[in-house]
Each structure stands twice: as structure tokens, then as C-alpha cells.
Amino acid sequence: GEDVEQSLFLSVREGDSSVINCTYTDSSSTYLYWYKQEPGAGLQLLTYIFSNMDMKQDQRLTVLLNKKDKHLSLRIADTQTGDSAIYFCAETHGGQGNLIFGKGTKLSVKP
Amino acid sequence: KAGVTQTPRYLIKTRGQQVTLSCSPISGHRSVSWYQQTPGQGLQFLFEYFSETQRNKGNFPGRFSGRQFSNSRSEMNVSTLELGDSALYLCASRETVYYYNEQFFGPGTRLTVL
Numbered sequence: 727g728e729d730v731e732q733s734l735f736l737s738v739r740e741g742d743s744s745v746i747n748c749t750y751t752d753s754s755s756t757y758l759y760w761y762k763q764e765p766g767a768g769l770q771l772l773t774y775i776f777s778n779m780d781m782k783q784d785q786r787l788t789v790l791l792n793k794k795d796k797h798l799s800l801r802i803a804d805t806q807t808g809d810s811a812i813y814f815c816a817e818t819h820g821g822q823g824n825l826i827f828g829k830g831t832k833l834s835v836k837p
Numbered sequence: 838k839a840g841v842t843q844t845p846r847y848l849i850k851t852r853g854q855q856v857t858l859s860c861s862p863i864s865g866h867r868s869v870s871w872y873q874q875t876p877g878q879g880l881q882f883l884f885e886y887f888s889e890t891q892r893n894k895g896n897f898p899g900r901f902s903g904r905q906f907s908n909s910r911s912e913m914n915v916s917t918l919e920l921g922d923s924a925l926y927l928c929a930s931r932e933t934v935y936y937y938n939e940q941f942f943g944p945g946t947r948l949t950v951l
Contacts, residue, residue, distance in 0.1 A: 761942075766944070768944045774939075814880065823870075824870060824895070
């Protein structure tokens with residue numbers, strides 16, 4: 727099947743860490759991505775992880791991948807009000823390249 | 838380099854009309870993909886064009902069509918518009934269609950069907 731699931735909302739306080747979770751069902755997914763969408767804007771690629779990796783760190787962002795459970799997470803350290811946005815988890819299959827997205831998690835950061 | 842541009846940014850149509858949306862990819866990018874974003878269905882893949890050929894298609898009715906020109910610019914057309922076609926239509930470009938090529942998204946065209 728081709729289904730990517732995310733919780734819809736997350737609220738954190740400024741300075742805390744945010745953890746956004748995602749599950750996917752297609753074990754053949756090659757790459758897994760996190761995109762950010764701010765109001766009125768398109769999608770911005772934040773980071774991605776290849777399916778043979780467990781973890782990837784990029785400044786304040788840490789991606790963890792558990793292939794056995796088909797679980798992907800994005801941790802944002804020291805969350806700022808500018809991080810308020812909708813975060814989408816996405817996967818691609820083999821050589822097709824088209825992205826399959828989750829419904830998005832709306833992150834609200836309270837000062 | 839300029840980013841992906843989409844025109845128009847906003848569009849209002851009535852049921853039964855048709856509409857054409859345009860996407861100009863980043864210079865040098867030969868692949869253009871289209872996605873539909875709605876509150877109910879989320880982001881769904883419409884189709885991808887590479888070198889003027891459709892290489893992949895999502896699960897949308899034939900009313901949705903597209904094309905790509907020799908300069909890699911792409912248009913998508915929706916005929917006989919329905920209320921449910923109201924959505925944000927996003928275009929994304931990438932250099933090629935190899936395993937991993939980052940897709941860069943435009944700001945989208947907001948289509949409202951009345």
C-alpha cells in the first residue's frame with residue numbers, strides 16, 4: 727500500500743524540542759523526506775534520509791528512521807516561533823520519483 | 838538562479854469552465870511535476886513531465902492533462918471544472934529523473950471553482 731500517516735497537530739513552547747512523527751507502509755521506499763510549508767508558500771525541502779540510514783543530523787534537525795517499524799521522525803531542537811508551519815513527511819518509490827505525502831503536521835510554537 | 842515560478846497565483850472559475858496553469862522550472866531543470874493540495878485529500882501527485890514526455894501519472898481523471906515545451910516550461914489543463922477541483926496546485930522541478938533529485942516547489946496557483 728501507499729499510505730503515509732502523521733499526527734495533525736503539535737504545540738510546543740519556544741526553546742523546547744519538537745518531535746514530529748510519521749509512519750509509512752511501503753517498505754520499498756528509497757528516500758524519505760521532510761518538507762516545510764509556511765502560509766501562502768510552496769514546499770521547502772528541509773532534509774531527507776536514504777532508506778539504508780538510521781539517523782541524519784543537520785544543524786537543529788535530526789531525522790530518525792526505524793525501518794522495521796516503518797517509522798520516521800523529525801526532531802527540531804530549540805524550536806523558534808519561525809518554525810511554526812506545516813511539516814510534511816514524504817516518500818518516493820524506486821525510480822519513479824513522485825512524492826507521496828502525509829497529511830502534514832501543523833506545528834505551533836508558543837512564546 | 839530564479840526559483841520555480843507559477844502563473845497565475847490566484848484564479849477564480851465557474852463550474853464547467855476549463856483552466857490552464859503555467860509553471861516555469863528552475864533554469865537547467867528538465868523535469869516538472871504537478872501536485873494538487875486540498876484540505877481533505879492533502880497533497881496528491883498529478884503527473885510528471887521530462888523532456889516533453891509524460892513519464893508518470895497519478896490517479897486523476899482524464900479532465901486533468903498537461904504538457905511540457907522544449908524549454909521545459911509546463912502547463913496543466915483542467916477541463917469541465919468541478920467544485921472539488923478547488924485546490925492549491927503546486928509545480929515542482931528537478932534536474933533529471935534519477936533516483937534522488939531534489940524537487941524544488943513553486944508557490945502554487947490557488948484555484949477556486951464557484
